[in-house]
Amino acid sequence: MKRIGFVGLGAMGSRMALNLVKRGFEVVGYDLRPEAAAALAAAGGRAAATSAEAARDADALLLMVINAVQAEAALFDDGALDALPAEATVVLTATCPPGAVRAIAERVEATGRRFVDSPVSGGTAGAEAATLTIMAAAPKPVFEDVRPVLAALGDKIFHVGEAAGQGATVKTVNQLLCGVHIAVLAESFALAEKAGIDLDLLLEIMSGSSASSWMLKDRGPRMLQAQPEVSSAVDIFVKDLGLVLEAGADLKTALPLAAGARQMFLAASGSGHGLADDSQVIRSYRALNG
Amino acid sequence: MKRIGFVGLGAMGSRMALNLVKRGFEVVGYDLRPEAAAALAAAGGRAAATSAEAARDADALLLMVINAVQAEAALFDDGALDALPAEATVVLTATCPPGAVRAIAERVEATGRRFVDSPVSGGTAGAEAATLTIMAAAPKPVFEDVRPVLAALGDKIFHVGEAAGQGATVKTVNQLLCGVHIAVLAESFALAEKAGIDLDLLLEIMSGSSASSWMLKDRGPRMLQAQPEVSSAVDIFVKDLGLVLEAGADLKTALPLAAGARQMFLAASGSGHGLADDSQVIRSYRALNG
Numbered sequence: 001m002k003r004i005g006f007v008g009l010g011a012m013g014s015r016m017a018l019n020l021v022k023r024g025f026e027v028v029g030y031d032l033r034p035e036a037a038a039a040l041a042a043a044g045g046r047a048a049a050t051s052a053e054a055a056r057d058a059d060a061l062l063l064m065v066i067n068a069v070q071a072e073a074a075l076f077d078d079g080a081l082d083a084l085p086a087e088a089t090v091v092l093t094a095t096c097p098p099g100a101v102r103a104i105a106e107r108v109e110a111t112g113r114r115f116v117d118s119p120v121s122g123g124t125a126g127a128e129a130a131t132l133t134i135m136a137a138a139p140k141p142v143f144e145d146v147r148p149v150l151a152a153l154g155d156k157i158f159h160v161g162e163a164a165g166q167g168a169t170v171k172t173v174n175q176l177l178c179g180v181h182i183a184v185l186a187e188s189f190a191l192a193e194k195a196g197i198d199l200d201l202l203l204e205i206m207s208g209s210s211a212s213s214w215m216l217k218d219r220g221p222r223m224l225q226a227q228p229e230v231s232s233a234v235d236i237f238v239k240d241l242g243l244v245l246e247a248g249a250d251l252k253t254a255l256p257l258a259a260g261a262r263q264m265f266l267a268a269s270g271s272g273h274g275l276a277d278d279s280q281v282i283r284s285y286r287a288l289n290g
Numbered sequence: 291m292k293r294i295g296f297v298g299l300g301a302m303g304s305r306m307a308l309n310l311v312k313r314g315f316e317v318v319g320y321d322l323r324p325e326a327a328a329a330l331a332a333a334g335g336r337a338a339a340t341s342a343e344a345a346r347d348a349d350a351l352l353l354m355v356i357n358a359v360q361a362e363a364a365l366f367d368d369g370a371l372d373a374l375p376a377e378a379t380v381v382l383t384a385t386c387p388p389g390a391v392r393a394i395a396e397r398v399e400a401t402g403r404r405f406v407d408s409p410v411s412g413g414t415a416g417a418e419a420a421t422l423t424i425m426a427a428a429p430k431p432v433f434e435d436v437r438p439v440l441a442a443l444g445d446k447i448f449h450v451g452e453a454a455g456q457g458a459t460v461k462t463v464n465q466l467l468c469g470v471h472i473a474v475l476a477e478s479f480a481l482a483e484k485a486g487i488d489l490d491l492l493l494e495i496m497s498g499s500s501a502s503s504w505m506l507k508d509r510g511p512r513m514l515q516a517q518p519e520v521s522s523a524v525d526i527f528v529k530d531l532g533l534v535l536e537a538g539a540d541l542k543t544a545l546p547l548a549a550g551a552r553q554m555f556l557a558a559s560g561s562g563h564g565l566a567d568d569s570q571v572i573r574s575y576r577a578l579n580g
Contacts, residue, residue, distance in 0.1 A: 121500070133495065133498070133499060160487060160488065160491060160492070160495075161485075161487060163486065166485055166486060166487055169482060169485040169487055170492060172481070173478045173482045173492065173496075173501075174495070174499055174501045176474070176477065176481065176501075177496065177506070178500050180474040180477075181471070181503060183547060184467060184471070184547045184548075185467070187466065187545055187546070187547050188467050190543060191459070191463055191466065191545060192459060192463045194541040195451075195456055195459040195537075196451060196453065196456060197450060197459055197460055197463070198450065198451070201448060201450060202450070202463065205423065205425065205460065206463075206467065209464055209504070210411070210504050210508070211463075211464045211465075211468055211471075212503065213506075214500050214501070214502045214503065216467070218500070251484040252484070252579065252580075253480060253481050253484045253579045254578050254579055256477070256554070257470065257473060257474045257477050257550050258474075258477065260550050261547060263546075285544075288544050289543045289544055290542075
């Protein structure tokens, strides 16, 4: 694989496309904002005026768009799939619901083209440093063919399954734990503050105990601030835990803790805190408990 | 403080009493099993035949019994409190509900004696190595007076508040997070296995991601075994999350995630798995989702 079409040059995509350029791939990029494609061209790639133009003659078409609706629009409505060579591979790196990923994969594969369900995690820092975690699902030979492309983007490349939707599921499961870990930390602080416990001291104790989690260390300090800087908003977890529950419904799997946690993020959003830092889900507990 | 009465020489208490002996305290120990007190005597302490005998002439009386009922029995029914000098301090290191701790403290302090609510964490390994985390609540001067005793038992000594019950609350909050972290890990595995994800690979991915937790790394591997060795039983979390909800009720604090998690441990217990390793709460999810 040599030539890569890249659709979606936002905070994540622009950095990922640049890493492909640095590794010697020919990258043709498209974004709804023409200045994003121009920036890629200035950095050694090429700008396309449409998704279809990015796809033309590409060995692989990467999609780092906002959601499944944008991926479908690019592929099916804007003609990128038709423009793509018959032997090429579509690599969906955006975070989408597993069911939507399966549906997109079916439409792609019905044309004879190949599909890799390949969400990433690690944020813009990981995208910049090419240290993303990549959770790819595809038939093994298809995965091996795109591995050099993925290796330009991340350093933890996992083949999580053969079937489209499994990559999205792994990402979804990851978000399930993240969301519940944040909400339950808020729940524990709510109990402790009712008892008059010093929450800073509590956070220090629990950071070193069996109660610890990645989220406790990351979100805990911001949860104790009244107006913390926004790292990721409450509404993101309203959406992500929504995707979790959608995946559970598709697979007929009851997820009582994820469902409960989502209600707390929803309540925070409904109370006007949707754009606040997600640690502020603690406001739901304070509203609940007085 | 020089002379310590010690009631409850079980897996934790025997190791803690021994560490006091090693640090030069005169330790007089009592346990329901006379051989436990005899072992302490053989190691340089002294054996008492009753709780009251352990308390006589002591500067501090430590209670490392099973629960609040045993602590009350030793202090009030078996005469240890009456036997204790008027200036002495009762140090309750057992894990008890905050409300019960407050009630015990009131009865102790009504006699003019002092009280420290001081649960520990770190298990038998921490008890053996004198590396326990100690979460003590007492008026500051009382805490400072017993600090040398606590320092013989642990290396992370926290003064968490002035009021009896606050130490127990910190321990309770810790258990809230632990219990929910185990249950939500089971929930996430249940979703992933329905999607056909390789759970060993998923555990590897999430151990290094934002989804990670102390419990994920500790319980995750055992959760993927059909009959894992029992580190701590399902029924322990039925009890501990019960204490969490009792504390929430006392403080009028709704704890929806802890309540949900307890139902899953209860269901595992009700299905006959109460004595299985607590990671086997995943069996509840499998029963729920087929």
